[in-house]
Amino acid sequence: MHAPFVRSVAVAVAVTGTLAWAPAASAQPSEPTSSAAPAETPSPGAGSVEITTKDTAGDALPGALFLLLDSTGQEAGRGKSDRQGKLTFPDLAPGVYRLKETASGSPLHEVVADQDVIVTPGATTQLTITDPFKAAKVLLQAKDDKTGKLLPGATVNIGTGDSTLLTLTTGAKGTASGDLPVTSRKKRFWVKEIKAPNGYDLYKPTKTFTAGPDAPVTVTVTNAKTATDPKPDPSDKPTHKPTHAPSTPGTPSSGSGETTPSVPATGTPDADSSTPAAATPVGASTSKVPAGSLAHTGADATPWLIGGAGVLIVVGGGVLVTARRRRADESAEN
Secondary structure, eight states, X not given: OOOOOOOOOEEEEEETTEXXXXXXXXXXXXXXXXXXXXXXXXXTXXXXXXXXXXXXXXXXXXXXXXXXXXXXXXXXXXXEOOTTSEXXXXXXXXXXXXXXXXXXXXXXXXXXXXXXXXXXXXXXXXXXXXXXXXXXXXEEEEEETTTOOBOSXXXXXXXXXXXXXXXXXXXXXXXXXXXXXXXXXXXXXXXXXXXXXXXXXXXXXXXXXXXXXXXXXXXEEEEOBOOOOOOOOTTOOOSSOOOOOOOXXXXXXXXXXSBOOOOOTTOXXXXXXXXXXXXXXXXXXXXXXXXXXXXXXXXXXXXXXHHHHHHHHHHHHHHHHHHHHHHHHHHHHO
């Protein structure tokens, strides 16, 4: 604004019979007027809400967007967390509000569910918002350890430490997928098979792998076929004829006109029939029994046989001598 100016007006003043000119007013600029509205002071019963955002690893999350609604559903405030992950909604009338997180400010984090906030007169309500990491995408495969064929029906547990976080079973195509919760930007997990595919042995070793938020990872288990004993094919027939038991002497064997010689019961070879009994030394015993002999009764007949043979030799020799003498006498007489 421009300050008004006032021209000087000459006023005649009678001073001891003379005239003198004196200014009636001086031109002075007026003070400028401020156009800014005066600062609002918080209501005597107002409260506030202070938010701190972080992830499950404890790191601050800047750039998280929040919306605050009053009890009627009207917007009472909106804002974004700073570098320290903090955001404040001041000068709020006491009551119940609804807090919505519209963005986490990070591609690796999820937003939390809506929640109610109570504002009390003259107090600051402090909230800590913890945004979880996005889950890892797990693809499970079960394969034949020799052919690499995908196998259905394999069940595995996936977890960390002593906790099982995910259980998957391969389907008809031999694969399965699921979301694996993670609590840091990179974490190690274990996988253990608890049920093998039909006809295969259980994969007993425990494998480990590393996964991160919103990142795909493939886990593969291999199974070996269960070893089984081979079963004979009922269509197979024996190529040789079974051996029949030996028949008795003189009895024809089945299927032929020939007789089968009998086998000695003792299994001992037959003695040579061309060897005379007298060839056996006197006093010598033998354990072999000639074929066809009587059963051994415990008494040895060899000495009796030898004695009888000696007597026969002596008698025969006497008869021979007598006959020769008779022939000699007859010759002499003639």
